[in-house]
Amino acid sequence: MPPARSASPILGLLLILSALLSQMWIWEPVHAQVGLSQVGSLKRSPADLVKRYVRLDQKGARLDVMGFDVVAPYVDWREEPLWSRVVVIQGADVSEDHRRWEIRDNLDVIIPVTFHVRGEVDLKTATFVPGERKEEVRFHVKAVGNAWRIIEPMIPPHVGMTRIVNFVREAKLEEKNEGQRRLLASLEQSLRESR
Numbered sequence: 001m002p003p004a005r006s007a008s009p010i011l012g013l014l015l016i017l018s019a020l021l022s023q024m025w026i027w028e029p030v031h032a033q034v035g036l037s038q039v040g041s042l043k044r045s046p047a048d049l050v051k052r053y054v055r056l057d058q059k060g061a062r063l064d065v066m067g068f069d070v071v072a073p074y075v076d077w078r079e080e081p082l083w084s085r086v087v088v089i090q091g092a093d094v095s096e097d098h099r100r101w102e103i104r105d106n107l108d109v110i111i112p113v114t115f116h117v118r119g120e121v122d123l124k125t126a127t128f129v130p131g132e133r134k135e136e137v138r139f140h141v142k143a144v145g146n147a148w149r150i151i152e153p154m155i156p157p158h159v160g161m162t163r164i165v166n167f168v169r170e171a172k173l174e175e176k177n178e179g180q181r182r183l184l185a186s187l188e189q190s191l192r193e194s195r
Contacts, residue, residue: 084124095111102138115134115135137153165191168188169188171184172184
C-alpha cells in the first residue's frame with residue numbers, strides 16, 4: 001500500500017510551519033533555565049530573577065499547561081492555577097532602584113513592577129476588554145535554600161499583545177467546532193484592532 005499523501009499542500013505547509021515555530025518557542029525557555037543558576041544566585045540582584053520571570057510571562061510561558069515547568073525555577077509554588085483571564089500588556093518595568101524596594105532583610109525584599117496594560121482577555125467568553133492603564137505589582141522575593149525565588153503574588157498571566165494574538169490564532173486553527181472558531185476569529189480581530 002503506498003504511503004498516504006497529504007490532502008492539501010497548504011495543510012502540509014502549516015504543519016511544517018507549526019513545527020518550526022514550536023522549535024523556536026522551545027529555545028527561549030530552555031535557554032532561560034540554563035542561565036537560572038546565575039540569575040537565581042544569591043550573589044546576583046533579586047531584580048534579575050523578577051525580570052526573567054516577567055519576560056517569560058510576557059512571551060506567553062504561562063499560557064500553556066506545560067509552561068509552568070519553564071517558570072517553576074523562578075517561583076516558590078508548586079502549581080499554576082487555571083486562570084479565566086489574561087492581562088494583555090505592552091511592556092513592564094522592573095525597578096532596579098533598591099530605594100524603591102521594601103527591604104525586609106538581606107534575603108527578603110519586595111520589588112515593584114509596573115505593567116503597561118492594554119486590556120484583558122476573558123478566556124471563558126473569548127472576548128477582549130480594552131482598558132489602558134498602569135498596574136503596579138509588588139513581587140515578594142526571598143532566599144529559598146541557596147537561590148532567590150518569587151514567593152508571591154500569583155497573578156494571572158501578563159502576556160504581550162503579539163504573543164496573545166499568535167496564541168488565539170493557533171487556537172483558532174486547531175479548533176474543530178465552527179462556532180468556537182468564529183468566536184476565536186472575532187477575538188483575534190478585536191486584538192488586532194487594538195494594536
